[in-house]
Amino acid sequence: MGVINFSKTNCKHCYSCVRACKVKAVKVKNDQAEILEERCIACGKCIKACPKNAKEIESDVYVIKKFLEDGETIAVSLAPSFVVAFETLSDKICGALKSIGFNYVEETAIGARLVNKVYEEYASRLDETCYITSCCPSLNELIQKHHSELIPNLVPVISPMACHGRLMKEKYGQDTKVVFIGPCIAKKNEAKEEDSIDAVMTFEELISLFQCKNIDLGKCEKIPLDAIATKERIYPILGGITDSMDKNKIKRELLHVHGMEQCLTVLKKIKNGRFKDRFIEMSLCDYGCINGPAMPESELIIQEKQQLIRKYANKDEKYADSLEEFCNKISMGKTFDAKLKPLKEPSEKEIREILENIGKYSSRDELNCGTCGYDTCRDKAVAVYNGMAELTMCLPYMKQKAENLSNVIFDITPTIVVVINKKNDIVDLNPAAETFFKIKKKWAIGINLSALMEVDMINELTQSNENSISKKAYLKEQNATVLESIIKIKDSDSMLIVINDFTETLNQEEKYQQMKINAVEVAQYVIDKQMRVAQEIASLLGETTAETKVSLTKLKRLVQGEEVD
Known part of the structure; x- marks a missing residue:
């Protein structure tokens, strides 16, 4: 990781x-x-x-805390930009560090003294090679990983941090833990390849450590650094490297380049042979290390930061300690290896297929808007091919896709939808609303909704703290019974009117109810009719039964010889 x-x-x-x-x-x-x-x-x-x-x-903070807990001897290499990071309290940094448990605090600029000697040697050469300073670790990584053909242009020397670390290991012992503190994140990567640096802490992390240890910087003692270098203190500002070099030894033209854009431009020109016989001071951070990514937030403008550094560099101070006796014991050379891992190159057919998947069927569809992070749509397609980007990162495509979907829903829904502004003027409406209100969209846009329907509910919602309201309503003009919902659109002065017309449903229900009533009446009529028929049948059966009984009785008497009346 x-x-x-x-x-x-x-x-x-x-x-x-x-x-x-x-x-x-x-x-x-x-x-x-x-x-x-x-x-x-x-x-x-x-x-x-x-x-x-x-x-x-x-973060190496936990590593540093462990050094402190274990009682290790710790030497700090402090980047000169600390005077910008801590401004008026910078003279108390050494006291604060020692109060925590750090044993020695020296300026990284000491290492810059030896690095400058190597730079001066290359700046004095009379060949046509364009030499580039190599003290910015991000720049070195840029060349090694993305422009490896320019590695021969890097001055093959270690950075001031690495040089100072090696000097302190010689001075205080190889077991001494060396901690670099500065504004640079890339130094953490550089330290992984440099045995003389045991941990790297940014200024932001240092502030966190002070807070963790309950250190009030304003109350700390003013203690001078254990070793300093004055003119090399201007390394963090634009032109500071070459300004601190011996001008008498420089025999070629100097260039000061800062910021990612400028550095990329100059590297491209060096490749094309545009620059020759130059000595170029490069820093990927705008205006140098004083604008490093791990510098604390500050209200100071660049010019004020530069003034702080120059004022600090111009202090009339003597070297607190001489390291000349250790200079011959360390190696200054550095080998820069190519780390380039080029992307896979898709064929033209593969690029076209990727572009077509996001609705780009011709060059006219390639907006090259850069929203996705890539300069061109083709660059984005290459990134997709290499698994570095996703199709959905294309904002115009996703916007069009979302609009198409929402438009389909808006157009085909049978629900009546109207959008109005804070004045109740119609902003938009769907086809269902055109049919319901019997008005074309082109004529409806801009007119007040009150011309089409009552707006009592809208006024009620406007005057309330609610975000929506729904009620059953009868619209006289349309002779319709509806469920009317009014919704405030968040972060907008507009409102959405949604109307569900269930007049037909009610009519159907009334018809159904009438059919049930009719069926009951018919059933009752049939029942009554049947009852009358049954009664008539019963009556007839009763009469015939009586007559039959009389006749049969007479017949019986006759058979028995009895007199019959």
Whole structure:
């Protein structure tokens, strides 16, 4: 895992980090941003760009706390930009560090003294090679990972941090733990390849450590640093490296380049042979290390920061300690290896297929808006092919897709939908509303809703604190019984009117009810009729039965010889 990562819980697929990363070291997978270590140069641009502060920076604070707890001898290499980070309290940093348990505090600028000697030697050469300073670790990573053909242009010397670390190991003993404190995140990566640096802490992390240890910087003692270097203190500002060099030894033209955009432009020109016989001071941070990604927030403008550094560098101070006796014991050389891992190149057919999947069927569809973080739609397609980006990162495509879906729903729904503004003027309405109100959309837009229906419910909602209201209503003009819902649209002065017309349903129910009544009446009539028939039958049966009985009785008497009346 690299020194920078993103919190999965906070990342909101806004692609700000992708847009900020000029080397495209941010991968998006399942709407989550991830850092590609093989491409990352730890410049920290993504951290500054993240609106959700979803950053996770690898920290050595716990390692340093362990050093302190174990009673280790600890020597601090303090970057000169600390005078900008802590401003008026910078003269108390040494006292604060020693009160915590750090044993020695020296300026990193001491290492810059020896690095300058190597730079001066290369600046005095008369060949046509364009030499580039190599004290910015992000710049070194940029060249090693993305422009490896320019590695021969880097001055092959260790950084002031590494040099100072080696000097302190010689001076205080190899078992001494050396901690670098500065404004740079990329130093954490550099330290992994440098045995003389045991831990790296940014100024922001130092402030957190002070808070953890309940250190009030304002109440700390003013203690001078154990070893200093004066003119090299201007290293953190633009032009500071070459300004601190011996001008008598420089025999070629100097260039000061800062910021990602300028550095990329100059590197491209060096490749094209535009610059020759130059000595170029490069820093990926705008205006140098005083604008590093781990510098605390400050209201100071760049010019004020530069003044602080120059004022500090011009102090009339003597070296608190000489390290000349240790200079010959350390190696200053550095080998820069190519770390380039080029992306896979898709064929033209594969690019076209990817573009067509996001609705880009011709060059006219390729807006190259850059919202996804890539300069062109084709660059985005290459990223998709390499698994670094997702199709859904295309905002115009997703917007069109969402609009198409919402338009389909808006157009085909049988529900009546009307959008009005705060003045009750119609902003939009769907086909169902056109049919219901018997008005064409082009004529309806802009007229007041009161011309079509009563607006009592709208006024009621406007005057209340509610966000919506629903009621059954009868619309006289349309002779319709409806369920009317009015909804305030969030973060807007508009309201949504949704009307469900159930007049036909009511009519159907009335018809059904009448049919039931008719059926009951018919059934009752049949029942009554049957009862009358039954009664008539019973009456007839009663009469005939009586007559039959009389006749049979007479017949019986006759048979028996009796007299019959």
